[in-house]
Amino acid sequence: MRTRFIAAGAAILALLTSVLAMTQNAQAATGLHVSGTRILEANGNQFVMRGTSHAHTWYSSQTSSFANIKSLGANTVRVVLSGGRWTANTASDVANVISLCKQNRLICVLENHDTTGYGEQSGAYTLDQAVDYWVGLKSVLTGQENYVVINIGNEPYGNNNQSAWTNATKSAISRMRAAGFQHLLMVDAPAWGQDWQFVMRDNAASVLDSDPQKNTVFSIHMYGVFDTAAEVTGYLQAFQSAGLPLVIGEFGNMHSDGDPDEDTIMSQAQSRGVGYLGWSWSGNGGGVEYLDQVTNFNVDQLTSWGQRLFNGANGIKSTAKEATIYSGQPPVSPSPSPSASPSRPASPSPSPTRSPSPSPSPTGGAKGCSATYTVANQWGGGFQGEVTVKAGSSAISGWTVTWTYANGQAITQVWNATVTSSGSSVTARNVSYNGSLGAGASTSFGFLGSWNGTNSVPAVSCTAS
Numbered sequence: 001m002r003t004r005f006i007a008a009g010a011a012i013l014a015l016l017t018s019v020l021a022m023t024q025n026a027q028a029a030t031g032l033h034v035s036g037t038r039i040l041e042a043n044g045n046q047f048v049m050r051g052t053s054h055a056h057t058w059y060s061s062q063t064s065s066f067a068n069i070k071s072l073g074a075n076t077v078r079v080v081l082s083g084g085r086w087t088a089n090t091a092s093d094v095a096n097v098i099s100l101c102k103q104n105r106l107i108c109v110l111e112n113h114d115t116t117g118y119g120e121q122s123g124a125y126t127l128d129q130a131v132d133y134w135v136g137l138k139s140v141l142t143g144q145e146n147y148v149v150i151n152i153g154n155e156p157y158g159n160n161n162q163s164a165w166t167n168a169t170k171s172a173i174s175r176m177r178a179a180g181f182q183h184l185l186m187v188d189a190p191a192w193g194q195d196w197q198f199v200m201r202d203n204a205a206s207v208l209d210s211d212p213q214k215n216t217v218f219s220i221h222m223y224g225v226f227d228t229a230a231e232v233t234g235y236l237q238a239f240q241s242a243g244l245p246l247v248i249g250e251f252g253n254m255h256s257d258g259d260p261d262e263d264t265i266m267s268q269a270q271s272r273g274v275g276y277l278g279w280s281w282s283g284n285g286g287g288v289e290y291l292d293q294v295t296n297f298n299v300d301q302l303t304s305w306g307q308r309l310f311n312g313a314n315g316i317k318s319t320a321k322e323a324t325i326y327s328g329q330p331p332v333s334p335s336p337s338p339s340a341s342p343s344r345p346a347s348p349s350p351s352p353t354r355s356p357s358p359s360p361s362p363t364g365g366a367k368g369c370s371a372t373y374t375v376a377n378q379w380g381g382g383f384q385g386e387v388t389v390k391a392g393s394s395a396i397s398g399w400t401v402t403w404t405y406a407n408g409q410a411i412t413q414v415w416n417a418t419v420t421s422s423g424s425s426v427t428a429r430n431v432s433y434n435g436s437l438g439a440g441a442s443t444s445f446g447f448l449g450s451w452n453g454t455n456s457v458p459a460v461s462c463t464a465s
Helices: 002-028 065-071 093-104 127-136 161-176 199-210 229-242 262-272 304-311
Strands: 033-035 038-040 051-053 076-081 108-110 148-151 184-188 216-221 246-251 275-276 361-364 367-379 382-391 399-404 410-415 418-421 425-429 442-450 460-464
Touching: 051 065, 051 108, 065 076, 065 093, 076 275, 093 108, 108 127, 108 184, 108 229, 127 161, 161 184, 161 199, 161 425, 184 246, 199 216, 199 229, 216 229, 229 262, 246 262, 246 442, 262 275, 304 410, 367 399, 382 399, 382 460, 410 418
Parallel strands: 051 076, 051 275, 076 108, 108 148, 148 184, 184 216, 216 246, 246 275
Antiparallel strands: 033 038, 361 367, 367 382, 367 460, 382 442, 399 425, 399 460, 410 442, 418 425
16 A cells, blocks of 8 residues: 555656646746757747847937848847936837837847946946836736847946845846746846956856746856957856856957957857847947947948948858747838937947048049048047948959058057058958958958047058959
């Protein structure tokens, strides 16, 4: 009898375990969810984020940006929101943002920017306050689990008291679940998102375990801390080895705290199936205007960084796959961009003085290639330059651009080209991913330089191969 009871008990236990497992799986599969290192849609298909961030909270009139971002191949847009540190984005506004994402077949990562730099930057909100904001938006977020990821708080700690991140993040996740949120949650690292003390890396497993739904993805921001291939690959490998889900929630091609290795970031993300989101579409201020991917929200004016992110090797256009939730829906044509809003820049710090840019200097012939040199930004002792290369009436397989400075300018940093200098003479050649251009097609490269006294625009010449 005792043996029969034990056997019956074991059968009942197995049945309950099976039912519980099915219930948990069904709950996790109500929308986007994590499985090991991967993000899956409700139907089980893998979804790898490829997109950019849009500073909606400061540029709420730029609604055409959603269609324009989609037109360049993105499958995801990360939308900056505020609950009160800046002008609050209301429930109706957020509902409209979600609608714009869905109209343009984009997965919508909604992030609360109020927490940026907490403990180091004055006015920053706590993660607990960020959760209050999300709870206030629950009515417009419920039912959107297939389309919306909630990024609880952007860069929720500065460089101070980073160890507090772990418990604060666990508490925020717990409160979100207790409030009934079924969404995939995204949590940013401390240290302005860059985790240089490895607080997130070393505590990610316990944070994920604290989520009753085990449906949290970790977000690393890669700027100057990640300026070598070893640092990029080491961080990504740590999460992969631990079986934990990670996305690169922000990165740029350069930054004031160092020069990120964006080529390794993008190639490693592609080879590992890790999502990435560049920063940011347009509207940057505070001295980081070089992070704009388009000029003045104009999709037809890609910057060097925008060209690299969208059209370069391992870029968005060649690697993004649309979420299958949108299968069968017709595409939406991009709308004309309204003029840039004069409201807040995407960085609250003041912008450096910008001198008027001299007129562009185009050269070249119809059948080879032409080049246009522009001073994109200028400040005391330094400047940012950009050269656009355009093929003539025939396709080209490579290009070389040359110029000679007349006023002692010197190049200090370059991207999207290989540049050599001999005295005042400069030679720029294409890199592997931007040499081949169809007839009439164009690409661009950028650089930082120094100047003293005068920063005149040199004449440039282009030779095709």
